[in-house]
Amino acid sequence: MTKLILGVLGGMGPAATLEFLTRVQAYTPAKKDQDHIRVIADINPEAPDRNGPGTQAGVVLAEMAGGLQGAGAQVLAMPCNTAHAHASLIQRACGLPLIDMIDLGAEAAQRSGAMRAGVLGTKGALKLYREYLAARAMGLVTLPQDSQDAFMETIYRIKAGDRGEEVRLEMQGYAAELKGLGADILIAGCTEAPLVISKGDTRLEMIDPGDLLARRAVGVCMGWEPLPLRQS
Incomplete structure (x- = not known):
């Protein structure tokens, strides 16, 4: 079975990203290493605070998404609720669908x-x-x-x-x-x-929602659930 490669926009904050990755691993049915999903994660704690006025977070997140796409990611997940304000920009920048938490x-x-x-x-x-x-x-x-x-x-x-x-x-x-x-x-x-x-x-x-995101990411990457529609 061909599995999709998951790209993770992380670091917002780092502990939440690690918790998300732990759940992705836990929800993946695997008897050996090769049964797991390939995950490419950019854990970037230098992304601007999403809560500040005039933040440039969207630009940084778009750059991160482009890097993940270039590294081989096929679908994105972002374990940060607030950062989803930039979902459209992220998807336009890399051409990949984002699972919307x-x-x-x-x-x-x-x-x-x-x-x-x-x-x-x-x-x-x-x-x-x-x-x-x-x-x-x-x-x-x-x-x-x-x-x-x-x-x-x-x-x-x-x-x-x-x-x-x-x-x-x-x-x-x-x-x-x-x-x-x-x-x-x-x-x-x-x-x-x-x-x-x-x-x-x-x-x-x-x-x-972070737990739901991990479950959906596994379902999508394993081919049990369809890819999310990409926002324009």
């Missing part, structure tokens, strides 16, 4: 039967999820501004390597706050969030 998260929320999804994510990720959920006639529940600011501080602590109990409790608190605001399902819309919170840590059903 925002779409996977919104699709899973719709399948659950929920009507209002609470999303833990950056400002940019929340904008994307608002659009994807609205297209499915679903509402978005977000944190109040002060809690959103605190959430971002927690995310940067995780990026700095803190996965201690205090950080875990903070993330659980944000999830509980979304439930109190009317969310009936939770989307972990930042790839750092699932590093400290799991499905058993919240009273809401939790969707992890």
Whole structure:
């Protein structure tokens, strides 16, 4: 069986990328080395912060995608929710399809039967999820501004390597706050969030788009699922 080569736009942040790669390996049915998927990863922590004003992240991500295409990648995955704002530019730059993790998260929320999804994510990720959920006639529940600011501080602590109990409790608190605001399902819309919170840590059903991305990447590369449509 011919397997497709997966290109990974990573480093946003590095720990989230490594978690994604671990899951790709775990979800691939393999009895020997040769059964696994070939993965070409660009783990580039120097990509500009996707949350800053006037960021040049899209240009850097497009260059990374071109490098992956030149190295032999046939389909792309990017374990960073916020960076999907640049999905069209990335695909135009390299001509490769990108598996859309925002779409996977919104699709899973719709399948659950929920009507209002609470999303833990950056400002940019929340904008994307608002659009994807609205297209499915679903509402978005977000944190109040002060809690959103605190959430971002927690995310940067995780990026700095803190996965201690205090950080875990903070993330659980944000999830509980979304439930109190009317969310009936939770989307972990930042790839750092699932590093400290799991499905058993919240009273809401939790969707992890990074996990869904790993599963879909395996399915596509193994030929079990069709290639995603390339955005123009």
